[in-house]
Amino acid sequence: MSDSDTKTLQEYDRKYVWHPFTQMKEWEEEAPVVITRGEGSWLIDNDGNRYLDGVGSVWTNVHGHCHPYINSAIKSQVDRLEHSTLLGLASEKSALLAKKLIEITPIGLEKVFYSDNGSTAVEIGIKMAFQYWRHIGKPEKTKFISFKNAYHGDTIGAVSVGGIDIFHEVFRPLLFPTVQAPSTYCYRCELSTEQNSGRCNKECLDQLEILMEQHACETAALVIEPHLQGAGGMIVQPEGFVSKVRELCNKFDILMIADEVAVGFGRTGYMFACEKESVTPDIMALSKGITAGYLPLAATLTTQKIYDAFLGDYTELKTFFHGHTFTGNPIACASALASLELFEADDLLNRLKPKISQLQSRLESLLELPHVGNIRQLGMIAGIELVKNRETREAFDWAERTGIAVCREARKHGIFLRPLGNVIVIFPPLSISSDEIDFLMDGVEKSILSITGKTD
Secondary structure (H helix, E strand, C coil): CCCCCHHHHHHHHHHHCCCCCCCHHHHCCCCCCCEEEEEECEEEECCCCEEEECCHHHHCCCCCECCHHHHHHHHHHHCCCCCCCCCCCCCHHHHHHHHHHHHHCCCCEEEEEEECCHHHHHHHHHHHHHHHHHHCCCCCCCEEEEECCCCCCCCHHHHHCCCCHHHHHHHHHHCCCCEEECCCCHHHCCCCCCHHHCCCCCHHHHHHHHHHHHHHHHEEEEEECCCEECCCCCEECCCCHHHHHHHHHHHCCCEEEEECCCCCCCCCCCCCHHHHHCCCCCEEEECHHHHCCCCCCEEEEEEHHHHHCCCCCHHHCCCCCCCCCCCCCHHHHHHHHHHHHHHHHCCHHHHHHHHHHHHHHHHHHHHHCCCEEEEEEECCEEEEEEEEECCCCEECCHHHCHHHHHHHHHHCCCEECCCECCEEEECCCCCCCHHHHHHHHHHHHHHHHHHHCCCC
8 A cells, every 4th residue: 555545645634633623533533525636726736636725725825736837936946945044134025025925915004024924924013012012111011902703823912813702712812901892793793673674884993992992002013804804703893894994993093904815915895904904004014815825824913113213222122133034035036026026917806807897696596595694705805604593693503504514515515615604705706607506506505595595
């Protein structure tokens, strides 16, 4: 039996690999799908079975798997330089990418600090904000405002500004306290008594303003996923919410940290979500789609004003003492540069518009299904919330794992999905074709009916 035999790979996986966000007791009893290849929107397992990648390999894939242009850029870079530190040296590809990022991100962002994943990009932003206020003589500004249902990563600082108890509560003793604002979960609004009327009076903004006024003198920054809370359930924020948050941050002298790890690089129909309402944050965290899903890379961008606060004589200890071994890795930066070149060459943002409309139309048709309670979409992102009773909005018990069952059923229709509880996530490569969107949504509809059709 060779090492490439499927059963052998499954055995090795069960015996040696600890998977993220996975109950391994159950995993060890399963025969997992073993992915060995990718082509465009498709993942291919060791036995040749094909699955449309409905979640873009955890929200990272932009141009499809194994795109020849990005492949070529990576191969070329490997032959020139695999890695060189940014501690004491400059690097060709990191310099070129930094210039490009400043050119395409919201006006006012001027400096790029590299790391290797979304959690660290946010963590860096938190540390920058904290240290900034100390440098300008306001050391009392140490707290952070975050949102319920927020997810910003899995490092301790990023978890501290998170708001999903099932992920974060176990680590509470390790976390620093934050001021938590209401989520914009309109379908299950915690503030409004009129949620069934379809009206939104934006009480969450009123509550946020009250919190900011109460805590302004001690608050360093507010951390937000602009326009959409991802892991919280693909929760779309009301029109005007992000621009109002920017206005309030200005009013109360609080830095705004925008976590665009999931929503950046074309995913919302804009290159960056903040552009939708012409907002420039003080700090922006980027990752996932930055390399089109190829390699670990992240960037934390900030303004000249914040950067300047860290300048001083060596003895003043204003240096930002933070770094990662593979900061600005040349191969990762080469893949990011190739991806951004494809955005322009393929006119990707304009070509997304009909796909977004097609996806919207297909999603709206699912509202006719008896157990689809709410559908939330922003660009090429969607969440389909399944409910036990659509009239009362009664949720399926999380222990029933209805979302998981639907996603497993989808594999029978040649689709790979991964849910957020009972929310079915749609997050395909941006390069997905019109026919593939129909294939994806046909399979999603059949899978929902197959599983929830059995429920009274």
